[in-house]
Amino acid sequence: MSALSTVGAVLAAKGSGEIDGIRLFVPASYDILWSLVVVIPIAILFYKVVLPKFTAVLDERTERIEGGIAKAESAQAEAEAALARHTQELAEARAEAARIREDARGEGAAIVAELRAKAGADAERILETAQRQIEAERQQAVVSLRAEVGTLATQLASKIVGEALDDQVRQSRVVDRFLDELEASITADAGKGK
Amino acid sequence: MRRRGVDRRPHDPEELVLYTAATTRLLAAAGESGGGFKAPTIAEFFPGVIAFEGTLFEFNRIMLVRVIGAVALCLLFWAASRRVSLVPGRGQGVAEMALDFVRVNIAQEVLGKDSRRYVPMLTTLFFAILAFNITGVIPLLNIAGTSLMGLPLVLAAWVYVVYLAAGVKAHHGVGAFLKSNLFPPGVPPVLYLLITPIEILQVFLFRPATLAIRLTANMIAGHLLLVLSFAATQFFFFEATGAIKAIGALSLAAGFAFTLFELLVAALQAYIFTLLAAVYINLSTEAH
Numbered sequence: 118m119s120a121l122s123t124v125g126a127v128l129a130a131k132g133s134g135e136i137d138g139i140r141l142f143v144p145a146s147y148d149i150l151w152s153l154v155v156v157i158p159i160a161i162l163f164y165k166v167v168l169p170k171f172t173a174v175l176d177e178r179t180e181r182i183e184g185g186i187a188k189a190e191s192a193q194a195e196a197e198a199a200l201a202r203h204t205q206e207l208a209e210a211r212a213e214a215a216r217i218r219e220d221a222r223g224e225g226a227a228i229v230a231e232l233r234a235k236a237g238a239d240a241e242r243i244l245e246t247a248q249r250q251i252e253a254e255r256q257q258a259v260v261s262l263r264a265e266v267g268t269l270a271t272q273l274a275s276k277i278v279g280e281a282l283d284d285q286v287r288q289s290r291v292v293d294r295f296l297d298e299l300e301a302s303i304t305a306d307a308g309k310g311k
Numbered sequence: 312m313r314r315r316g317v318d319r320r321p322h323d324p325e326e327l328v329l330y331t332a333a334t335t336r337l338l339a340a341a342g343e344s345g346g347g348f349k350a351p352t353i354a355e356f357f358p359g360v361i362a363f364e365g366t367l368f369e370f371n372r373i374m375l376v377r378v379i380g381a382v383a384l385c386l387l388f389w390a391a392s393r394r395v396s397l398v399p400g401r402g403q404g405v406a407e408m409a410l411d412f413v414r415v416n417i418a419q420e421v422l423g424k425d426s427r428r429y430v431p432m433l434t435t436l437f438f439a440i441l442a443f444n445i446t447g448v449i450p451l452l453n454i455a456g457t458s459l460m461g462l463p464l465v466l467a468a469w470v471y472v473v474y475l476a477a478g479v480k481a482h483h484g485v486g487a488f489l490k491s492n493l494f495p496p497g498v499p500p501v502l503y504l505l506i507t508p509i510e511i512l513q514v515f516l517f518r519p520a521t522l523a524i525r526l527t528a529n530m531i532a533g534h535l536l537l538v539l540s541f542a543a544t545q546f547f548f549f550e551a552t553g554a555i556k557a558i559g560a561l562s563l564a565a566g567f568a569f570t571l572f573e574l575l576v577a578a579l580q581a582y583i584f585t586l587l588a589a590v591y592i593n594l595s596t597e598a599h
Contacts, residue, residue, distance in 0.1 A: 149465060
């Protein structure tokens with residue numbers, strides 16, 4: 118306060134009596150009026166225009182930043198979930214592949230075994246057929262041979278003996294006896310051969 | 312306590328005034344022999360009337376300066392806020408920095424969490440005072456709009472009403488507010504004889520009065536200093552003879568230095584006024 122009183126004193130002294138120093142600190146009514154005239158518009162401008170606008174922008178910026186952070190967090194969580202899902206799917210796929218391979222191997226083995234069995238059966242059947250055919254052909258050969266050999270032997274014997282074995286009955290009986298003897302000797306040979 | 316701002320001012324009006332007084336006498340003495348030197352008087356603050364003489368609307372040079380300052384300030388901030396965007400440009404960046412200074416460094420620092428309500432008032436105070444102070448060093452304007460008591464008084468009255476209303480509201484009633492502010496608890500009752508009258512003066516008189524007077528006195532002292540420096544320079548250069556002319560260089564340098572100093576004072580006084588407004592609101596609202 119002493120500073121201010123000094124100001125007042127000095128100013129009063131310098132005022133050379135024309136203007137009272139106290140007027141510096143007791144405002145005139147027009148001073149107050151013009152103060153209001155300049156301050157009120159400034160206050161209105163700041164209250165209604167400047168601060169709302171800047172506050173809105175500041176708030177929006179804060180919101181954006183917070184929103185961005187939240188978004189980044191959710192994106193990260195999503196990425197992690199996707200990674201987990203993919204890992205799981207990969208594991209499942211691997212297991213599936215292994216299972217399929219195993220199945221295929223088993224199935225392949227079964228097919229091979231089946232084919233082998235079928236081939237064996239076929240071979241056996243073919244063999245059997247062949248044997249049967251051979252047997253039949255042998256029988257046929259035996260029959261035809263018997264007839265042939267009989268005829269030849271009779272002719273031969275006729276020539277040798279000079280005796281016609283024309284008599285059918287006799288002829289047949291002779292041939293049969295010969296063949297039976299022959300067969301017996303073959304069988305005996307075969308039995309010895311074994 | 313956050314009242315440190317008051318003590319921090321590097322600018323002691325008493326010193327300045329003494330300097331002013333001493334220098335003035337010296338120069339006045341010199342002026343008597345030279346004949347032409349006119350020392351500045353308080354008539355500086357009561358210039359000739361321009362219009363509406365004798366009415367409530369009496370208009371003089373200082374009122375004109377105020378109007379120019381207000382228009383310039385309004386245009387500046389209106390232009391800055393016309394196209395505010397999420398990603399600030401250069402102009403908006405500067406405006407945001409200036410507004411943030413009040414919002415963060417004054418309002419939030421002093422008032423904490425309930426500062427938001429008072430940000431518009433503190434911002435208006437700071438920029439209005441700054442604008443009207445700065446006219447004191449702007450060429451052609453050359454006088455602070457706040458160097459007449461009316462403007463600081465209007466602003467101080469605004470702060471006065473706001474901090475009293477805020478106090479009453481915060482304490483839920485006039486009685487509780489007065490009890491909290493005038494009878495601080497934790498003091499021996501006998502001391503209330505001493506403390507309460509002081510507190511009454513503080514709350515109801517000194518706070519608004521010192522707000523207004525500090526600002527006005529600083530601006531008056533600053534203006535007188537500048538006028539003195541430049542009037543002396545004028546005198547030494549054009550009316551003094553011989554070697555005394557050289558002193559004019561000194562007073563010119565002083566005038567230049569004081570112009571820069573006044574720039575600092577203009578910003579500092581705006582800061583102090585606004586900071587104290589926030590501190591007074593805080594003092595009347597907080598529970599003791």
